[in-house]
Amino acid sequence: MGTSLMGHxxxxxxYVSCERVRSYSLRGVPxxxxxxxxxxxxAKSYELKAYGxxxxxxxxxxxxxxxxxxxVKRDFRWYEVISxxxxxxxxxxxxxxxxxxxxxxxxxxxxxxRSFQLPLMEATRALQTLVQEQIGVPVSIGIAPSRxxxxxxxxxxxxxxxxxxxxxxxxxxxxxxxxELCGVGGRSARKxxxxxxxxxxxxxxxxxxxxxKLLTIKGEALWWELRGDSVTPIQTSRPPHxxxxxxxxCGGKTTDPDRIRAxxxxxxxxLIEALDHHRVYAGHISLxxxxxxxxxxxGRTPLAVPSASFRTIYDAVMPMLEAAPTNHPVSxxxxxxxxxxxxxxxxKSLFFEEAQSPLDQLKHDINQKxxxxxxxxxxxxxxxEIYHDATHNYDICDISGKMCF
Amino acid sequence: MFLMCTGITIAWHDVxxxxxxxxxxxxxxxxxxxxxxxxxxxxxxHRRPLLPVFYEGELQILPWGNRQRNCNAPLAWWCxxxxxxxxxxxxxxxxPAEIQANFGLERGVWFQIREGIQGTIIxxxxxxxxxxxxxxxxxxxxxxxxxxxxxxxxxxxxx
Numbered sequence: 001m002g003t004s005l006m007g008h009x010x011x012x013x014x015y016v017s018c019e020r021v022r023s024y025s026l027r028g029v030p031x032x033x034x035x036x037x038x039x040x041x042x043a044k045s046y047e048l049k050a051y052g053x054x055x056x057x058x059x060x061x062x063x064x065x066x067x068x069x070x071x072v073k074r075d076f077r078w079y080e081v082i083s084x085x086x087x088x089x090x091x092x093x094x095x096x097x098x099x100x101x102x103x104x105x106x107x108x109x110x111x112x113x114r115s116f117q118l119p120l121m122e123a124t125r126a127l128q129t130l131v132q133e134q135i136g137v138p139v140s141i142g143i144a145p146s147r148x149x150x151x152x153x154x155x156x157x158x159x160x161x162x163x164x165x166x167x168x169x170x171x172x173x174x175x176x177x178x179x180e181l182c183g184v185g186g187r188s189a190r191k192x193x194x195x196x197x198x199x200x201x202x203x204x205x206x207x208x209x210x211x212x213k214l215l216t217i218k219g220e221a222l223w224w225e226l227r228g229d230s231v232t233p234i235q236t237s238r239p240p241h242x243x244x245x246x247x248x249x250c251g252g253k254t255t256d257p258d259r260i261r262a263x264x265x266x267x268x269x270x271l272i273e274a275l276d277h278h279r280v281y282a283g284h285i286s287l288x289x290x291x292x293x294x295x296x297x298x299g300r301t302p303l304a305v306p307s308a309s310f311r312t313i314y315d316a317v318m319p320m321l322e323a324a325p326t327n328h329p330v331s332x333x334x335x336x337x338x339x340x341x342x343x344x345x346x347x348k349s350l351f352f353e354e355a356q357s358p359l360d361q362l363k364h365d366i367n368q369k370x371x372x373x374x375x376x377x378x379x380x381x382x383x384x385e386i387y388h389d390a391t392h393n394y395d396i397c398d399i400s401g402k403m404c405f
Numbered sequence: 406m407f408l409m410c411t412g413i414t415i416a417w418h419d420v421x422x423x424x425x426x427x428x429x430x431x432x433x434x435x436x437x438x439x440x441x442x443x444x445x446x447x448x449x450x451h452r453r454p455l456l457p458v459f460y461e462g463e464l465q466i467l468p469w470g471n472r473q474r475n476c477n478a479p480l481a482w483w484c485x486x487x488x489x490x491x492x493x494x495x496x497x498x499x500x501p502a503e504i505q506a507n508f509g510l511e512r513g514v515w516f517q518i519r520e521g522i523q524g525t526i527i528x529x530x531x532x533x534x535x536x537x538x539x540x541x542x543x544x545x546x547x548x549x550x551x552x553x554x555x556x557x558x559x560x561x562x563x564x
Contacts, residue, residue, distance in 0.1 A: 023517065025416055025507040028440030038550035047438050059550060063513050068437050070508050070515045073546060073564055251545065385545035389563055392546075 005143060006230060007109035007124075008150035009090065009131070012138045012159045014103035015043035018082045019072050021136040030069040032062055036392065037251050042074060046159055075391060080399045085135050093127060098234045100403045102396065106150070106234050109143045124162045144169075147232055148225035151182050152200065167228035173201035183222055188215055200226055238401055240340070241278060246270040246397065247288070247334030251386065255329045262382040264321055267335045268313050269376060275337060276364055277400060281306035281346060281355050283339025285313055287320040290332035297324040305352045306341045309360055310377070312353060313337075411450070412510035413518070415457050417443035419505065421464065428455060428466045444507065449482060456536050459503040460526060467526070467536045478529040484537045486558055489525060499525040502536055503560060511551040520560040 011017060015033040020026045030048040032041040041048075041057045051066035059071060083102045090097045093115045096108035109124075116123035124141050131139050142153025144165035153163035156176065165172060178197055179189040191214055197203050203211070204226040212220040224231045246267045254260060264287070275282060283306045289297040299320030303312060317335060346355060366375045372393045386392045417425075417434060425431060425445070433446045447456055447469070454469035470482035484494060504522040508515050523539040543556035547564045556564065 019517075023519070025442055025444075026517065028442065029437045034550060038546040038548075047441075059514060060552075067513065068435075068515065070437070070517055071550065072517045073550075252549075389544050389546060391563075 005109040005112070005120075005145060006147045006150040006234070007094065007107040007112065008142045008144075008147065008154045009086070009105050009107065009127075010140050010142075010151075010154045010158070011086065011103040012140060013043060013045050014083075014137065015074065015079055016045040016072075017137040018079045019075075021082060022078070026070065026072070030066050032059075032069055032071050033074050034059060034071050035074060036395065037249055038073065041071075073391065076396050076399065077394045082135060082137060083399070086131065086137065086139075089131060089134055093130075096234045096236055098236060098403060099238075099401050102399055102402060104151075106147050108234055109150075112143070121162070121164050124164060128160070128162055145228035146225040146230040147234070148181065148183075148222055149228065152176055152180060155180060170201055173204060173226065174199050176200040178203050181222055181226075183218060184215075188219070191215070235403060238403055240342075241280070242340070243336055243338045244271065244274045244278065244280075244282075244340065245334045245336040246274060247332065248395070249332050250330055251383075253291070253329035253331045255326070256382070257326070258382045260330050260333075261318075261321070262380045263330075263333060264317060264335070265314070265377045265379040266383060266386070267333065268310065268317060269373070269380075271335050271337055272308055272310055272313065272360070273364075273367075273372075274397075275308040275340075278340075279343045280337075280340040281308050281343060282313070282337030283341060284337070285316045286334075286336040286338065287317050287324075288334045288336065289321075289324050289330055290334075291328040292331055296328055296330070299323060300338075302339075305349055305355065306339070306346055307353075307355045309353060309356050310363070311357065311360075411512075412446065412448040413456070413504070413506035413522070414444035414446050414508045415505050416507050417445055419464070420445055420457065420466075424464065424466050430466075448510070454482075456524070456538075457505045458524060458526070458536050459505055459521070460500075460534070460536075464505060465534075467534050469535075470537055471529070471535045476529045476533075476535075478527045478533075478535045479537070481537060483540045484525055486523075486539045486541045489539065494525075494527070497527040499527050499537075502526045504536065504538060509557065511556075512553055514551045516550065516564060518559060519562050523558040523560060 016031050031045040032048050033043040035042040039058055041053060041055060041062050044053050048066055048069050053062045053065050079102060087099055087105060090105055090107050094107040098106040100106055113120045113123045116126045118126055124143055128139055128141055138160045140154045140157045140160060141162045142150040142157060144150040144153050145167050149165045153165045157163040176199060178184055178192050178200055197206055208220060208223055211223045221231045250263045284300060284302050286300040288295055301316040301320060303316060363375045373387060430445050434443050435446050436443050455466050456469045458465050458467050471478040471480055502524045504524040506518045506521055509518050524536045525539060526534050526536050528534050539558040540555045541558050543554050544563055547556040548554055
């Protein structure tokens with residue numbers, strides 16, 4: 001279905017705003033939300049940003065920059081509650097909503113004015129007020145003929161602003177550096193700068209074929225979108241995954257083989273949960289081990305038959321772990337399931353283990369009933385401090401249905 | 406060397422005016438930004454260390470631990486929860502109390518406290534009450550966040 005107007009709604013400092021919904025005392029306070037290990041700032045309020053604290057700063061640097069800042073432990077389960085409330089509210093005023101990320105959504109804005117019985121700009125402000133009143137989170141909204149322009153509009157309107165962009169918007173595009181475009185990273189921006197393309201207007205006015213040659217078909221799509229021609233539709237459901245990964249930080253660098261094995265097994269169990277959720281089996285399993293966030297080792301193993309069995313995946317991953325170099329401390333790891341196949345489309349076999357054993361199913365059922373990791377492998381015992389704290393059991397990647405991370 | 410959470414704040418509007426006046430708490434009022442709420446600061450290093458405590462059905466301001474040798478309450482600021490459970494302090498007849506706090510301070514890091522901190526109250530020979538913060542080994546998260554291996558026993562949450 002074609003959409004004549006796209007909307008982009010973006011929550012302002014979303015994690016902090018969610019915390020402020022339930023803690024009045026945080027309002028106005030320079031506040032940072034800390035990540036999974038309690039070491040890094042993953043979100044900050046505008047008050048904290050004013051002191052120069054950036055996302056990713058370690059807490060020991062952040063506290064020097066702003067000694068009176070308050071730091072909060074992340075709670076992704078709560079952030080998901082607020083995010084889904086925002087999604088549901090948006091669905092009441094728009095026929096098409098895309099759950100882009102936990103704090104950003106695209107929506108069909110063509111009915112917005114009629115829905116609020118107001119001119120478009122006032123209707124957009126009314127939506128912003130509605131979100132603030134009903135959910136308690138400040139948002140910025142951009143309305144434009146294409147999603148790229150809508151996102152540029154909401155980004156430029158932050159914090160707590162609205163912007164309606166017409167198809168002819170030369171002054172606005174001239175004010176926006178090309179690096180602000182979603183999809184233009186540092187390398188692409190450098191390529192564009194080399195060709196004297198510095199602003200979004202320069203991009204729009206550039207030769208289409210040159211852009212296509214430089215930044216592939218994705219770059220060309222942006223070129224069309226900047227001209228107000230919508231080429232990327234709103235997607236109301238997430239396309240099937242090409243790969244599913246679970247992993248992340250190992251809670252500090254370690255060379256302890258028991259802890260490394262424990263992290264591997266924890267991530268296998270998390271991966272199997274994700275495969276269960278998406279109703280798929282894995283055809284290939286990869287293990288990536290990082291030292292100081294640099295890939296140290298990457299192994300890839302095909303499975304004899306597509307599987308989501310703990311035993312099968314464990315047997316595939318452990319030889320890869322044994323082969324990995326042991327002389328570097330491990331900081332991060334990821335286990336990646338690829339060649340995914342829907343569970344109802346699998347070829348049955350007489351000669352291999354079932355894709356999931358009765359034991360896997362029993363473990364799944366008990367954990368569904370009693371809580372995540374109520375039953376887990378004994379090899380995860382070295383991570384007692386992680387399992388002791390239930391808030392470690394829910395991560396941003398556990399929030400399903402989003403288009404991107 | 407301090408061995409514990411070294412300060413807390415409580416929202417200014419949560420403290421009755423008569424307590425603010427009685428304990429001269431105006432001089433402890435801070436505001437983290439122009440739009441933030443006023444808070445009252447309770448630091449261990451204050452000349453007269455105090456804590457806001459919900460005790461006997463009302464908010465009271467009580468001395469934070471004891472540092473007077475002529476008083477028979479324990480010379481400490483805090484009590485390990487394991488020590489209390491072992492009965493080592495039973496001779497002092499400790500009573501449970503809830504320390505009211507919005508934010509806590511540990512090694513220069515301010516963190517949020519959702520409901521409060523568990524404390525224990527002990528009376529001296531003159532029946533004057535003293536409040537001690539309960540401590541426990543810190544979680545991995547708290548230890549990374551603050552760099553310290555002991556944390557208060559929080560009410561209704563674990564950091």
